[in-house]
Each structure stands twice: as C-alpha cells, then as structure tokens.
Amino acid sequence: xxxxxxxxxxxxxxxxxxxxxxxxxxxxxxxxxxxxxxxxxxxxxxxxxxxxxxxxxxxxxxx
Ligand SMILES: [Zn+2]
Numbered sequence: 571x572x573x574x575x576x577x578x579x580x581x582x583x584x585x586x587x588x589x590x591x592x593x594x595x596x597x598x599x600x601x602x603x604x605x606x607x608x609x610x611x612x613x614x615x616x617x618x619x620x621x622x623x624x625x626x627x628x629x630x631x632x633x
Contacts, residue, residue, distance in 0.1 A: 576603035582622060583629075 578589040578596035589598045596603055 575606055577606045579604040582625075 574592055576591055576594070578585060578591070578599065578601050580599065580601040581588045581596070584596075584599045584601065589596050590606070591597050591603050594603055595601065
C-alpha cells in the first residue's frame, strides 16, 4: 500500500527532526514535502548519515 505520509523536503536544514505531513507542503516552514519512501541519502555513500550529523552539529555550534 502506498503511503500518503510525506516529510518536509528541507527538514535537515530547517528543523531538528523530520516534520511529517499528509499535505504537499511542510506545515512548519512551507517547504515542499517529499514522500518518505525514497531514500534520503545515496545508499552507495555509507558516510552520508555521519556527514549530515556533523553538518547539523556544526550549525548548532554556530548559533
Ligand atoms: Zn519544514
């Protein structure tokens, strides 16, 4: 069954955690929502998750 749940397409840069919605835009920031099914990272890049975390931490340190 296809899920109707979508997630803010820019939550990584705008929110601390994924913002889910049933609509087509993020209810928190208005960015386009994307289906949660597609992998948000390249499966061939095993360091993608680590890199995103490092980026988020660096941003938090700067504020
Ligand atoms: Zn958002």
